Amino acid sequence: MRSVWAIALLSLRTAVRSRVVIGLLSILVLGVIGIPLTVKSDGTLAGYVQILVRYTLGFAMGVLLLATVWAGCAAVASEIQRKQIHLLVTKPVSGAQLWLGKWLGLVILNTLVLAVCALVTYGLLRWNTRAGQLNAADAQKLAGEIMVARARVPPAPFAVEQRVKERFAELQQRGELPTNMPPTAIYQALFTAAQVETHTVAPGGKITWRFALPAACERAPAFQLRYNLAAALQAPLNIRGRWVVRRERGGEACEIAADHPAQGQHSLTVPGTALAGEGALLVEYANVNQEGLSLLFDTQTGLTMLVPVGGWLSNYLRALLISDCLLALVAALSITAGSLFSLPVAAFVVFQLLIMFSTAGMIHSLATREAGFVAALPDMVRTTGWLSEAVSGFYRGLEVLIMPMQNDDPLAMVATGEWIAWPVVAWTFAKQIVVTSGLLLLVAVAALRRRELALPTE
Amino acid sequence: MPVVEARAVTKVFRDFWRRPKVRAVDGISFEVRRGEVFGLLGPNGSGKSTTLKMILGLLHPTRGQLAVLGRSPREVRAKARVGYLPEESYLYPYLTPDETLDFYGRLFDLNAQERKQRTAQLLEMLGLQHARHRTVGEFSKGMARRIGLAQALINDPDLVVLDEPTSGLDPLGCRQVKDLILTLAKRGKTILVSSHQLADVEDVCDRVAILYSGRIQAMGSVQSLLEDTHQCRVTFPDLPAASMARLLAAFRDALGTEPGIEHPRRDLEQFFLDVVEKARRAGGESSGAAPTQGVAAYLKTPARPEDALQQLLPQAAAAPAGAPPTATPEAQAAALREADEKLQQLLKPGSGT
Numbered sequence: 001m002r003s004v005w006a007i008a009l010l011s012l013r014t015a016v017r018s019r020v021v022i023g024l025l026s027i028l029v030l031g032v033i034g035i036p037l038t039v040k041s042d043g044t045l046a047g048y049v050q051i052l053v054r055y056t057l058g059f060a061m062g063v064l065l066l067a068t069v070w071a072g073c074a075a076v077a078s079e080i081q082r083k084q085i086h087l088l089v090t091k092p093v094s095g096a097q098l099w100l101g102k103w104l105g106l107v108i109l110n111t112l113v114l115a116v117c118a119l120v121t122y123g124l125l126r127w128n129t130r131a132g133q134l135n136a137a138d139a140q141k142l143a144g145e146i147m148v149a150r151a152r153v154p155p156a157p158f159a160v161e162q163r164v165k166e167r168f169a170e171l172q173q174r175g176e177l178p179t180n181m182p183p184t185a186i187y188q189a190l191f192t193a194a195q196v197e198t199h200t201v202a203p204g205g206k207i208t209w210r211f212a213l214p215a216a217c218e219r220a221p222a223f224q225l226r227y228n229l230a231a232a233l234q235a236p237l238n239i240r241g242r243w244v245v246r247r248e249r250g251g252e253a254c255e256i257a258a259d260h261p262a263q264g265q266h267s268l269t270v271p272g273t274a275l276a277g278e279g280a281l282l283v284e285y286a287n288v289n290q291e292g293l294s295l296l297f298d299t300q301t302g303l304t305m306l307v308p309v310g311g312w313l314s315n316y317l318r319a320l321l322i323s324d325c326l327l328a329l330v331a332a333l334s335i336t337a338g339s340l341f342s343l344p345v346a347a348f349v350v351f352q353l354l355i356m357f358s359t360a361g362m363i364h365s366l367a368t369r370e371a372g373f374v375a376a377l378p379d380m381v382r383t384t385g386w387l388s389e390a391v392s393g394f395y396r397g398l399e400v401l402i403m404p405m406q407n408d409d410p411l412a413m414v415a416t417g418e419w420i421a422w423p424v425v426a427w428t429f430a431k432q433i434v435v436t437s438g439l440l441l442l443v444a445v446a447a448l449r450r451r452e453l454a455l456p457t458e
Numbered sequence: 459m460p461v462v463e464a465r466a467v468t469k470v471f472r473d474f475w476r477r478p479k480v481r482a483v484d485g486i487s488f489e490v491r492r493g494e495v496f497g498l499l500g501p502n503g504s505g506k507s508t509t510l511k512m513i514l515g516l517l518h519p520t521r522g523q524l525a526v527l528g529r530s531p532r533e534v535r536a537k538a539r540v541g542y543l544p545e546e547s548y549l550y551p552y553l554t555p556d557e558t559l560d561f562y563g564r565l566f567d568l569n570a571q572e573r574k575q576r577t578a579q580l581l582e583m584l585g586l587q588h589a590r591h592r593t594v595g596e597f598s599k600g601m602a603r604r605i606g607l608a609q610a611l612i613n614d615p616d617l618v619v620l621d622e623p624t625s626g627l628d629p630l631g632c633r634q635v636k637d638l639i640l641t642l643a644k645r646g647k648t649i650l651v652s653s654h655q656l657a658d659v660e661d662v663c664d665r666v667a668i669l670y671s672g673r674i675q676a677m678g679s680v681q682s683l684l685e686d687t688h689q690c691r692v693t694f695p696d697l698p699a700a701s702m703a704r705l706l707a708a709f710r711d712a713l714g715t716e717p718g719i720e721h722p723r724r725d726l727e728q729f730f731l732d733v734v735e736k737a738r739r740a741g742g743e744s745s746g747a748a749p750t751q752g753v754a755a756y757l758k759t760p761a762r763p764e765d766a767l768q769q770l771l772p773q774a775a776a777a778p779a780g781a782p783p784t785a786t787p788e789a790q791a792a793a794l795r796e797a798d799e800k801l802q803q804l805l806k807p808g809s810g811t
Contacts (some may be wrong), residue, residue, distance in 0.1 A: 093534070
């Protein structure tokens with residue numbers, strides 16, 4: 001362990017003395033101080049917190065990622081290039097110790113820099129919202145709505161699959177399936193149509209969602225409903241509705257009238273004390289507009305329930321831990337790339353992988369949707385040829401590869417007051433540090449063992 | 459068991475497509491025995507550095523077997539007992555000598571106190587204590603070479619591998635390094651030197667192997683390889699002309715030809731060292747390395763019980779090779795008996811050594 005620490009310390013010194021890393025860190029300092037001063041928010045408190053937390057720390061993360069890629073690739077590759085590794089590997093140091101030492105050095109550096117940025121950001125936030133800076137209403141809003149950690153509970157999805165399958169079979173039986181479209185595309189179109197149908201509230205009609213609350217949210221003092229109306233079939237200035245929230249097993253109901261413009265995101269607060277009993281919540285929306293107006297809730301983000309479950313500061317800490325895990329994973333990836341390739345090649349490979357990983361969300365969505373549609377098709381049309389199978393297999397493989405990078409943006413979550421649970425931190429740690437970085441360590445050890453470090457071409 | 463054992467070792471460098479490009483070492487076999495100074499000699503490109511790098515595990519033999527201290531050179535445990543000075547000083551330029559030696563000491567799992575003591579002793583031994591707070595990047599090549607040598611000795615190794623150890627050093631530094639090699643050898647360490655400085659090798663090596671084109675062309679003790687048994691040299695003080703004439707006449711009668719006569723010359727290295735020593739005594743200063751200060755104390759201390767014998771015989775250890783013994787035969791015999799008794803004590807199970 002002593003040698004691992006020695007290499008970690010040396011790795012830290014090397015990074016601190018690297019001109020590239022110093023340049024990037026200087027940009028980081030300028031950004032953390034400059035962004036809150038130069039970027040204008042939308043004038044709201046929530047907007048200010050978003051700018052400060054999401055953009056400032058997001059910028060810091062971006063710079064740290066660049067610095068980590070460079071320092072990580074150089075950690076082994078430039079030592080091989082400068083032959084300094086000859087003195088290292090002729091000492092009783094295994095490949096795993098060498099890798100761990102380099103990785104630990106970078107992780108410590110990243111953690112320190114991120115901690116400083118986070119402290120500065122939090123200090124600025126507290127200083128600019130200190131007593132006397134805000135009026136009473138804003139101060140209350142900051143404490144009760146902005147600097148909070150709320151769990152986001154989605155409603156149970158509407159069961160549309162059976163309806164889509166039946167519709168598909170009906171069209172097939174009648175021979176009305178379009179011949180110029182692949183079956184998955186037809187299924188997807190039917191699925192979208194069914195979703196729109198279930199999310200539309202006709203004039204005088206109702207729509208009901210069911211929310212199964214996690215145990216931690218059962219006794220919350222208040223619930224916030226956040227909803228988006230995708231479009232109104234006609235667009236008057238304001239639309240009116242009536243929300244009714246009650247327990248599934250019965251009890252008192254809480255009724256709230258809504259009157260607001262159709263577009264944008266809306267929220268309303270339901271006091272927890274108004275809802276007696278336990279168990280799932282039923283939320284009903286009644287369209288009471290007089291103008292014969294149909295309303296469409298967004299099929300993806302139509303309605304979400306936010307329940308306060310913890311303090312903002314601990315949520316901030318968890319967001320930083322998840323961000324640090326990502327930096328540690330990038331450090332592992334870069335060091336392994338540096339163990340396999342020369343410095344420029346390693347940096348190029350890592351950047352390519354990062355670009356691919358940055359599209360992880362989209363690929364995941366494509367993979368799951370495609371796989372879902374294929375699985376949902378009736379047996380008789382499921383065989384879609386080797387090309388479709390190959391594409392589907394490619395997406396599934398890609399999904400496995402990018403799995404470690406599939407995180408919601410923790411800084412965006414904390415900036416909007418969305419709760420990050422400890423199990424999420426533990427899961428991120430397990431998949432990004434234990435499993436993925438562990439696998440990268442094995443790859444690097446195998447490469448270092450196989451590689452001759454004193455070849456004339458090195 | 460030999461410290462280094464090479465059996466038909468071949469190294470072929472290949473190109474990107476794995477096609478053989480250069481046969482750098484071609485089926486060489488040799489042994490380096492415990493406690494000897496073994497030299498690998500050869501012109502540039504003869505395969506000596508490749509051989510050293512295979513011994514250190516930096517390159518892998520294409521064919522043949524190689525063992526260092528009875529293990530594969532790539533085994534981590536074997537490396538714990540090896541010290542290596544590369545041809546160039548591949549040190550971290552932003553570290554000071556203290557930090558450099560502390561770093562390499564940590565890699566050998568030495569504790570903080572031990573690292574501190576050894577660092578101080580090595581810097582004193584190599585005359586670098588005045589530069590301990592400067593970064594290595596500011597050092598001259600010779601000074602950096604000394605730090606390289608210090609890091610090779612930080613673990614008190616059993617096998618010291620020195621690749622061109624006198625490269626970049628001035629004659630004074632060369633002499634110091636050669637003296638150090640001889641001292642380490644006396645201490646029972648095995649030293650493997652690669653060099654094309656023939657005089658250096660001749661001064662310090664017990665045995666040498668001469669490589670050319672990747673093959674061993676000659677191998678044996680320096681004495682046996684260099685001795686010309688067909689000629690004799692007689693050295694005596696300058697004589698009066700009459701005595702000299704009589705002596706020459708006797709040689710002429712015995713040889714039947716005219717013998718060659720010349721005054722012996724001091725070698726340039728010794729002359730240079732004398733001049734520098736005089737200048738130093740006269741108060742001259744240098745910004746480079748200071749004069750060396752003996753040998754680091756921890757290197758004098760025997761690491762193994764069997765090394766104790768040499769340490770327990772101060773007269774024998776202090777005397778230069780070939781010098782007449784200063785003690786009487788009776789005193790030497792008594793000292794040997796005493797040493798033998800102490801050695802037996804040390805080798806007893808549970809003696810704590």
